[in-house]
Amino acid sequence: xxxxxxxxxxxxxxxxxxxxxxxxxxxxxxxxxxxxxxxxxxxxxxxxxxxxxxxxxxxxxxxxxxxxxxxxxxxxxxxxxxxxxxxxxxxxxxxxxxxxxxxxxxxxxxxxxxxxxxxxxxxxxxxxxxxxxxxxxxxxxxxxxxxxxxxxxxxxxxxxxxxxxxxxxxxxxxxxxxxxxxxxxxxxxxxxxxxxxxxxxxxxxxxxxxxxxxxxxxxxxxxxxxxxxxxxxxxxxxxxxxxxxxxxxxxxxxxxxxxxxxxxxxxxxxxxxxxxxxxxxxxxxxxxxxxxxxxxxxxxxxxxxxxxxxxxxxxxxxxxxxxxxxxxxxxxxxxxxxxxxxxxxxxxxxxxxxxxx
Amino acid sequence: xxxxxxxxxxxxxxxxxxxxxxxxxxxxxxxxxxxxxxxxxxxxxxxxxxxxxxxxxxxxxxxxxxxxxxxxxxxxxxxxxxxxxxxxxxxxxxxxxxxxxxxxxxxxxxxxxxxxx
Numbered sequence: 001x002x003x004x005x006x007x008x009x010x011x012x013x014x015x016x017x018x019x020x021x022x023x024x025x026x027x028x029x030x031x032x033x034x035x036x037x038x039x040x041x042x043x044x045x046x047x048x049x050x051x052x053x054x055x056x057x058x059x060x061x062x063x064x065x066x067x068x069x070x071x072x073x074x075x076x077x078x079x080x081x082x083x084x085x086x087x088x089x090x091x092x093x094x095x096x097x098x099x100x101x102x103x104x105x106x107x108x109x110x111x112x113x114x115x116x117x118x119x120x121x122x123x124x125x126x127x128x129x130x131x132x133x134x135x136x137x138x139x140x141x142x143x144x145x146x147x148x149x150x151x152x153x154x155x156x157x158x159x160x161x162x163x164x165x166x167x168x169x170x171x172x173x174x175x176x177x178x179x180x181x182x183x184x185x186x187x188x189x190x191x192x193x194x195x196x197x198x199x200x201x202x203x204x205x206x207x208x209x210x211x212x213x214x215x216x217x218x219x220x221x222x223x224x225x226x227x228x229x230x231x232x233x234x235x236x237x238x239x240x241x242x243x244x245x246x247x248x249x250x251x252x253x254x255x256x257x258x259x260x261x262x263x264x265x266x267x268x269x270x271x272x273x274x275x276x277x278x279x280x281x282x283x284x285x286x287x288x289x290x291x292x293x294x295x296x297x298x299x300x301x302x303x304x305x306x307x308x309x310x311x312x313x314x315x316x317x318x319x320x321x322x323x324x325x326x327x328x329x330x331x332x333x334x335x336x337x338x339x340x341x342x343x344x345x346x347x348x349x350x351x352x353x354x355x356x357x
Numbered sequence: 358x359x360x361x362x363x364x365x366x367x368x369x370x371x372x373x374x375x376x377x378x379x380x381x382x383x384x385x386x387x388x389x390x391x392x393x394x395x396x397x398x399x400x401x402x403x404x405x406x407x408x409x410x411x412x413x414x415x416x417x418x419x420x421x422x423x424x425x426x427x428x429x430x431x432x433x434x435x436x437x438x439x440x441x442x443x444x445x446x447x448x449x450x451x452x453x454x455x456x457x458x459x460x461x462x463x464x465x466x467x468x469x470x471x472x473x474x
Contacts, residue, residue, distance in 0.1 A: 202387040203368060206417065224447045231419045235388030275456075281424055284456060288420045291455045 015136040016126055017167055018158035020143050020151060024056060027140055031103050032060045033165050034138050038101035039067055046091045047103045048073040048083075049140075057103075077106050080115060080122040081296045084129050084273040085287055092135050099134040109145035116147070117183055118297055123157035124179040129270055138162060180269060184299055190259060194250035205234045205247045209258060212249050216256050225292045226258075232285035233260045266300040371397045374409055379441070383414030386422040395425045402429045406438045413444035423452040430465055441466040 019034075021027040031047070035057070038045045047057055048071040058065045069091075077083045083106055092100045107119045126137065141154050155161065155172035156179055162168075197208045209230045213223045234245060248259040272286025290296050369384035371393065380401050386394045402408050410426065412418075418426075426449070430440035442449070442465055453465065 201368075201389050202419075203385055203389065206385075206387070220447075224451055227417060228419065228448050228451060231387050231417065235419055235421070279428070281428060282421055284420045284424055288452060288455065292451075 013132055013134070014127065014130045015160070016130075016158055017136075017138050017160040017162045018154040018170070019138055019140045019162045020154065021140055022142075022144050027053070027142070028056060028060050030162065030165070031057055031138065031140060034162070035061065035068060035101075035103060036064065038136070039064055041099075043099050043101045043136075044091070044095045045069065045101045045103075046071060046087075048076060048087055049103070049105045050074040050077075050108045053105065073105055074108075077104075078294045079290060079296055080106055080119045081272065081290045083122055084125060084270075085275060085290060088126070088130065088135070088137065089274055092130070092133055097134075099136060101136045101138075103138045103140065105140045105142075107141060107146060107150070109142070114188070114297060115295060117186065118295060120153050120157060121180060121183050123154070124176040124183075125270060125273060127157070127159065127176045129273055177269075186299075188259075188297070188299065190248060191250050194248040194257075194259070196246055196248050198246045199234075200245075202231055202234045205245070205260070206231050208247060209249070212258075213256065216251065218256070229289045229292045230258060230260070232289045234262075236266075236285050266298060272296070272298070369393055370414075373401075374411060377409050378406060379409030379411065381411040381414070385417040386415065387417065387419045388421070391419065391422045391425075394422055398425055398429055402433060402440070407441060408433060408438065409441045409443060411443040412446060412449065415446050415449075418446055418449045418452070420452050420456075423449050424456075427453065427457055427465070439466050441468060443468050 019030045021030060035045055035047065045068045047054060047068055049057065050073045054070045054072065058068075058070065061068060071087065073083075073087075076087050083104065087104065088102060091102060094100075106122060107116065111119065123139065130137075139154070139158065141150060143151060152172060155170045156174040157176070158170055159173050160167045161170050195212070197205065199205050199208070206227050210223065210227060213226055218226065230247070234247065245260065245262040248257075248261070250257050266286075272290045275287055276283035286296075286298075369382070369386060369390040372381045373379070374381055378401065380397055382394065384390065398410075408429075426440070426442065433440050445467060
């Protein structure tokens with residue numbers, strides 16, 4: 001990928017740029033200029049930003065704002081693994097034969113360390129998922145709010161950086177496979193007091209999760225989501241691994257956490273990120289998990305897979321649930337995946353049903 | 358905690374409907390049982406005309422099995438028939454909502470409500 005000031009006119013394939021900014025003025029100059037250039041070329045434009053930032057851009061665009069589609073990244077991208085299928089792919093697919101232009105800010109200050117990790121993973125995967133697509137993505141990053149390593153991480157995951165309206169090659173850009181390997185090597189922590197079920201059939205895992213979730217006061221709709229997610233993860237393991245599996249469950253800081261471990265190895269890095277062709281019967285399980293959950297993290301390797309699932313509570317400071325999975329093969333267990341479902345309240349009291357779905 | 362390590366023999370039961378072309382299913386459809394479900398589905402929906410799936414006894418369906426139902430509905434629709442789904446489990450409704458709602462080429466004919474599974 002080359003970076004020139006006139007790239008909007010001449011680009012082919014994916015143009016994936018990060019835009020570091022330090023204040024609202026820099027943010028608006030960068031994003032509004034980018035959007036106006038795309039509108040001038042009659043390109044479809046989607047702006048997906050976290051809370052409040054859409055309104056800033058809308059106000060600055062003035063009369064041009066209605067020509068732009070806005071989406072709430074805090075909702076659509078709560079699970080960063082959902083951004084590729086539900087935001088980027090959907091918008092690109094809705095405009096076949098045209099270059100779609102997206103401004104997407106996936107990371108903000110209140111993201112947890114695990115969410116940060118999944119965001120960086122997401123950014124690396126964008127380069128693989130859309131390598132040959134006519135798609136331009138600008139990713140603003142608020143350096144004032146983010147951890148110090150963010151600048152290096154966005155340089156690693158974006159082929160180009162855009163500052164003051166000019167795009168230049170990112171010197172730190174790293175092969176996405178290398179970035180993903182580095183993240184996969186990070187081991188999630190599992191508390192020693194986690195409940196554990198070793199199982200052979202998906203139904204055993206599902207029934208245990210139903211019992212745990214019901215006991216923890218999970219509302220019925222959320223329980224349905226959770227049972228689907230757990231069944232996809234353990235079903236995926238059954239189909240691809242055929243080895244012993246375990247599911248672990250614990251509560252932490254108002255969260256339910258589920259972790260599934262198996263001996264399989266998910267080789268498709270984009271599993272769960274892109275929908276398969278309509279006529280294909282299989283291949284939607286992990287996509288469903290990503291759509292259902294607030295955080296999905298898959299850790300996979302030759303010695304097994306772990307899938308984690310976490311549920312955050314928007315009405316409280318510390319509501320989380322996670323599902324994770326790990327291997328129980330001959331090699332030391334190694335996690336493959338983590339997920340976090342849509343918000344719920346962990347309180348077992350009836351009034352929890354007032355929590356928004 | 359130890360799992361039972363065995364799959365109950367009633368994990369999934371499939372019978373032909375008496376009142377119309379179709380199947381009456383009971384149990385749970387997931388990675389361990391879906392092969393049986395999808396074979397029965399493919400054999401039944403092979404014939405033309407309306408086909409019914411009575412899912413009142415089904416407490417769970419996974420994404421793969423719901424996809425099979427949706428694809429059967431599409432095939433039937435193209436041939437001028439309908440797939441009528443009776444009393445689907447919440448999991449079918451949820452998976453359908455997330456993957457196919459708004460797909461104008463697709464209609465699932467759902468009859469019958471039911472309470473919590």
